[in-house]
Structure formats: structure tokens, C-alpha cells
Amino acid sequence: LKDNEENLAKVIDEMANNVAHNIPDGSIIGLGSGSTVAIFVLKLGKISENKEHIFGVIPSSLQIQIQAEEVGLNILSPKMIPSIDITIDGADQIDEKYNLIKGGGGALYKERVLLNAAKKSIILADESKYAKKLCKSIPIEVSFFARKFVLEELIRIGGKPILRILDKDYPFTTENGNLIIDTDFGVIEKPEILRSEIVNIAGVIDVGIFIDEGDVFYRANRNGSIQVFNL
Ligand code: A5P
Numbered sequence: 626l627k628d629n630e631e632n633l634a635k636v637i638d639e640m641a642n643n644v645a646h647n648i649p650d651g652s653i654i655g656l657g658s659g660s661t662v663a664i665f666v667l668k669l670g671k672i673s674e675n676k677e678h679i680f681g682v683i684p685s686s687l688q689i690q691i692q693a694e695e696v697g698l699n700i701l702s703p704k705m706i707p708s709i710d711i712t713i714d715g716a717d718q719i720d721e722k723y724n725l726i727k728g729g730g731g732a733l734y735k736e737r738v739l740l741n742a743a744k745k746s747i748i749l750a751d752e753s754k755y756a757k758k759l760c761k762s763i764p765i766e767v768s769f770f771a772r773k774f775v776l777e778e779l780i781r782i783g784g785k786p787i788l789r790i791l792d793k794d795y796p797f798t799t800e801n802g803n804l805i806i807d808t809d810f811g812v813i814e815k816p817e818i819l820r821s822e823i824v825n826i827a828g829v830i831d832v833g834i835f836i837d838e839g840d841v842f843y844r845a846n847r848n849g850s851i852q853v854f855n856l
Pocket residue numbers: 657658659660661662714715716717726727728729730731732733736
């Protein structure tokens with residue numbers, strides 16, 4: 626099993642490297658969050674080391690901003706968001722229609738903004754993320770004020786909501802100062818409809834179901850292959 630995981634890690638590394646090398650010089654890049662994007666950031670840092678290649682990046686979280694700063698990337702202000710050329714992001718799950726579950730790290734709100742603003746969005750994931758249908762818990766960002774109301778509404782529409790809690794019972798808070806309610810809906814047959822049902826609950830800031838957000842999907846496989854799906 627360990628060999629298997631090491632193998633997959635190598636393929637993810639290669640995928641991130643390929644994507645980084647294909648980013649045009651001078652691009653303004655939106656950065657999602659998570660471990661896969663962190664590997665991409667490392668590769669981008671390597672490329673820009675020789676100073677011949679300049680990239681500006683706009684991170685979706687402190688997690689990825691710290692990584693980007695470490696490798697010397699040029700961090701741009703959010704006022705540059707309308708000029709993003711490419712956003713690179715990961716995902717928690719991808720269904721066969723390329724709908725996504727995102728928000729495992731709680732960065733869904735800013736990730737959605739960066740994905741929407743970009744001229745082109747690229748999603749990087751390994752084979753474990755790909756599924757026929759979405760079935761993981763959906764991260765839902767809610768205000769503290771509305772949390773109990775939203776929790777009850779989520780139960781009413783058929784979900785099993787759990788407030789995201791850290792060690793020692795501290796609530797997880799997003800960078801926007803909100804809470805996350807992870808909600809299990811079992812196998813999701815109609816992600817678009819479920820998404821709009823949840824978004825319409827007062828107090829919901831954002832929902833980790835992403836429809837039509839990616840243009841290109843990369844898939845790193847254990848057998849060493851890398852697949853690219855252009856939508
Ligand atoms: C962050 O909030 C999520 O949307 C990430 O895209 C997701 O958790 C992917 O992270 P990994 O690349 O670590 O799986």
C-alpha cells in the first residue's frame with residue numbers, strides 16, 4: 626500500500642510539473658488551496674527562480690499564500706482578480722459530469738471567486754477524487770448568527786449536517802470569519818438542484834458544490850498515466 630501511495634505521489638508531482646511548465650510567461654494566476662495546489666506552487670516557484678519567468682499569483686487562502694511566499698512568487702492584490710488568466714485548483718470529489726465538491730480546507734468562497742474570474746480554469750486531482758456521482762459531505766459556509774437556523778433547514782431538506790470542529794472542540798472558522806457545516810446528502814443525483822436549494826437558505830454564504838467551474842481536468846493515475854480532459 627505504501628508503494629502504491631508513493632507511486633501516486635510521483636504521478637501527482639509530474640502532473641503539477643507539466644501544468645506549471647505550460648503556463649505562459651507573465652500570466653496572472655489564481656491559486657486554489659490544498660495539497661495538490663501546494664505541489665503546483667512548488668513547481669511554479671522552481672520555474673520562476675531564474676527570474677526569466679515572471680508570474681503574479683492571487684491565493685485563495687493563507688495556506689497557499691504562505692507556500693507561494695516561501696518559493697518567492699509575486700503575490701498580487703485582490704484588485705487584480707478581474708485580470709486573472711488562469712486559475713489552478715484542486716477538488717475533494719469530481720463526478721462524471723465534472724461537477725465538484727470543494728471546501729475540504731474551508732477555502733471554497735475565495736476559490737469560487739478565482740475560478741469564476743479566470744479566463745481558463747484547470748483542476749488538478751488524482752484518481753481517488755474521481756467518482757461516478759458526488760457522495761462526500763458538502764462543506765457549507767454559514768454565518769455564526771444563522772448557524773442553528775441553517776442546520777435545521779439542512780435537516781429539513783434531507784441532509785445530515787455536522788458543524789466542523791477542531792481539536793479541543795474549537796469551531797473551525799473560515800478566513801471570512803464564518804463557520805462550516807459539513808452535510809451528508811448521500812449520493813447526490815442532481816447536484817445543480819441541491820446546490821440552489823442550499824444557496825437559497827438565508828444565512829448560507831457559499832456551498833461546496835461547484836457546477837461548470839473547470840475548463841480542463843487533469844487526472845493523475847496510480848499506473849503512472851496522466852489524463853487530460855478538455856471540456
Ligand atoms: C479547499 O477548500 C478545497 O476546495 C481543496 O480544493 C481541496 O480540499 C483539495 O485539497 P487536496 O489537493 O489536498 O486534496
